[in-house]
Amino acid sequence: MSVSSALASRLKDPSLLVDTALIADRWVGRSKTGETFEVTNPATGEVLAVLPDMGRAETADAIEAAHAAQKAWAARTGKERAGVLRRFYDLIVAHADDLAIILTSEMGKPLAEAKGEVLYGASYVEWFAEEAKRIYGDTIPGHQPDKRIIVLKQPVGVVASITPWNFPNAMLARKLAPALAAGCAMVSKPAAETPLSALALAVLARRAGLAPGLFNIVLSTDSASIGQEMCANSKVRKLTFTGSTNVGKILMRQGADQVLKLGLELGGNAPFIVFDDADLDAAVEGAMVSKFRNNGQTCVCANRLYVQSGIYDAFAARLTERVAQLKIGNGFEEGVQAGPLISSKALSKVEEHISDALAQGATVSTGGNRDGRGDLFFQPTVLTDVTSSMKVAREETFGPVAPLFRFETEEEVIELANDTEFGLASYFYAKDLSKVFRVAEALEYGMVGINTGLISTEVAPFGGIKQSGQGREGSKYGIEDYLEIKYLCLSI
Numbered sequence: 001m002s003v004s005s006a007l008a009s010r011l012k013d014p015s016l017l018v019d020t021a022l023i024a025d026r027w028v029g030r031s032k033t034g035e036t037f038e039v040t041n042p043a044t045g046e047v048l049a050v051l052p053d054m055g056r057a058e059t060a061d062a063i064e065a066a067h068a069a070q071k072a073w074a075a076r077t078g079k080e081r082a083g084v085l086r087r088f089y090d091l092i093v094a095h096a097d098d099l100a101i102i103l104t105s106e107m108g109k110p111l112a113e114a115k116g117e118v119l120y121g122a123s124y125v126e127w128f129a130e131e132a133k134r135i136y137g138d139t140i141p142g143h144q145p146d147k148r149i150i151v152l153k154q155p156v157g158v159v160a161s162i163t164p165w166n167f168p169n170a171m172l173a174r175k176l177a178p179a180l181a182a183g184c185a186m187v188s189k190p191a192a193e194t195p196l197s198a199l200a201l202a203v204l205a206r207r208a209g210l211a212p213g214l215f216n217i218v219l220s221t222d223s224a225s226i227g228q229e230m231c232a233n234s235k236v237r238k239l240t241f242t243g244s245t246n247v248g249k250i251l252m253r254q255g256a257d258q259v260l261k262l263g264l265e266l267g268g269n270a271p272f273i274v275f276d277d278a279d280l281d282a283a284v285e286g287a288m289v290s291k292f293r294n295n296g297q298t299c300v301c302a303n304r305l306y307v308q309s310g311i312y313d314a315f316a317a318r319l320t321e322r323v324a325q326l327k328i329g330n331g332f333e334e335g336v337q338a339g340p341l342i343s344s345k346a347l348s349k350v351e352e353h354i355s356d357a358l359a360q361g362a363t364v365s366t367g368g369n370r371d372g373r374g375d376l377f378f379q380p381t382v383l384t385d386v387t388s389s390m391k392v393a394r395e396e397t398f399g400p401v402a403p404l405f406r407f408e409t410e411e412e413v414i415e416l417a418n419d420t421e422f423g424l425a426s427y428f429y430a431k432d433l434s435k436v437f438r439v440a441e442a443l444e445y446g447m448v449g450i451n452t453g454l455i456s457t458e459v460a461p462f463g464g465i466k467q468s469g470q471g472r473e474g475s476k477y478g479i480e481d482y483l484e485i486k487y488l489c490l491s492i
């Protein structure tokens, strides 16, 4: 197929820019149907690559390759697996600038954010390189004098993964690292909007010494068919998915026939609560990073900002002032803080949420319109006088819109914050220690940021409850999702 020579010329190592899928030790440039698809830069519309558009047949080939390679990988010691992962980590860090350029080109986020994502993804590889050596079992006192009980932890086997466009590097690294550390093999389908970051990681994984078949990448715009193969193929032991709740439900239904083990990192609707006793400046800065990181296109973004009445006007004024200062533009421009949205569909959802809110009485205090820099640019926006009847309260906006809701009491805001089918991230700012514990324990979410708007780290268990998913990624808990427990009962 083909890659952009302009993009390749920006890279120190152009070999990271790949236009082929990876199945076993073959870089596959042509799909079985000959179909192709384009990857474009959302800021400029430039075609970055033309890739093979694959289907179930290629997915089955990749699963076969993973199945053939996995047992030998599982038979290696944890220390040996750790060594390969450590080399992989070192290569990612050494090539972080190139990986960031590829990421910004295909996804649009500012280059500094892209570099941050690459290093964040690398932190999971580093973490699970260490965890690979600490997959401990148990011995249990026998239930009878002649019985001895041992608990083993063994890799689940072949893992399928499907990842989204908003963090095309880190969302894959956060799955690949624990899977490999545990002794699994992976077949990955990245989002068709942003596959180049995944392919660059595959180049570095092979360079780190990862054997053919342990990490396969299938490229496709027909994600439904790829997912059907991943769910139906009996050689797949686990499917790990990051994306929308609706797709997560489809995969759950499809996987039911073989009781497929699932890891689901799904949608969010994060409340961001500011109490009267909050540090106002800190709360504004926390709202900026929680709401506008990645241009509001993250699953843990503040989606609803609840501000107690005593501080509402001051917070609204300060936040409006800060948001109005955000620099919009191409992610490669110096100082840009807000790039394009990923698609016209995403931009339409932002406009729909704003128009619905205005129609019900909300007010725009800054932004609210498309930006003239290009078809996918939208002004960072603050809405005031927002109420629970509006779409921004019930749906994930996934864009640069900060809707401010007023509340009076702690009891009221807990009820408002929990009134959603989602349960991923939540945030609140307060100083009173008793209140901090009361609110943290009452919020029905997998993650709670307290006096901070940035909670994502490899050392902590990332994940949600309710319809935000199941399982955890990162931390000492993250590798468990890639292991099976086996218990041995010995009679002596």
Ligand SMILES: NC(=O)c1ccc[n+]([C@@H]2O[C@H](COP(=O)([O-])OP(=O)(O)OC[C@H]3O[C@@H](n4cnc5c(N)ncnc54)[C@H](O)[C@@H]3O)[C@@H](O)[C@H]2O)c1
Residues within 6 Å of the ligand: 162, 163, 164, 165, 166, 167, 171, 189, 190, 191, 192, 223, 224, 225, 226, 227, 228, 242, 243, 244, 245, 247, 248, 250, 264, 265, 266, 267, 268, 298, 299, 300, 396, 398, 424, 468, 469
């Ligand atoms: N919880 C998390 O860690 C996390 C992280 C990032 C994004 N998300 C969520 O993802 C959503 C935004 O990402 P998106 O728009 O790419 O989500 P999406 O669900 O539309 O797509 C995610 C991935 O699933 C694939 N996909 C789509 N339909 C499929 C199907 N029927 N079968 C199999 N695969 C299918 C897509 O090609 C993509 O690779 C938001 O809801 C966001 O909250 C969650």
Ligand SMILES: O=C[C@H](O)CS(=O)(=O)O
Residues within 6 Å of the ligand: 166, 167, 297, 298, 299, 300, 456
């Ligand atoms: O979109 C959600 C990702 O998980 C982003 S992050 O982990 O918070 O960086």
